[in-house]
Amino acid sequence: MTHNSENGVRHITRPEDNIFTDLGFDxxxxxxxxxxxxxxxxxxxxxKKQVMAEIASWIKTENLKQVNAAQILQVTRPRVSDVVNQKTEKFTLDAxxxxxxxxxxxxxxxxK
Structure with missing residues (x-):
């Protein structure tokens, strides 16, 4: 799929397509x-899910509210919710x- 832009034509690969085909691989x-x-x-x-599960388990074991966990984890309360709900796309592994x-x-x- 191509679109015109200010800088000329650019190609956009749809999520269901194979980017490697678009890059010219057979x-x-x-x-x-x-x-x-x-x-x-x-x-x-x-x-990511494994680390998130460990953090969520710690919150439950310590009987913490998300706001208290957020202070300890040095993040906002909504970020703690994202961890507990395993929203992997919102975090890097190192975070x-x-x-x-x-x-x-x-x-x-x-x-290995």
Whole structure:
């Protein structure tokens, strides 16, 4: 899909399309690259959810209100709600790890 803009024509890849095809890779290679990309994204989301679950568990175990947890985690109350509701798209992994460290949790990365 193309759109005219002030700087000329630009291409926009729709979410359901394969960006690698749009970048010029042949269909087989684009499919393989998309599959690898999807796998890496899923792993990252899984790591984020795991850290978020630990933080949410800590809040519950400590019987904290979100406003009190926010003070300890050095974020706003709505950010705590986002963690508890596992809104992974709103956080980087390092931000979540920083929050976990504030409550005495450590994270260990294992590369295989």
């Amino acid at each position: 269909d087989a290679q684009a499919a393989a690259l998309q599959q690898e990309s999807d796998r890496e994204i899923a792993l990252l989301i899984g790591m 979540l790890i920083s929050m976990a460290s504030l409550i005495g949790k450590t994270c260990k990365l294992v590369i």
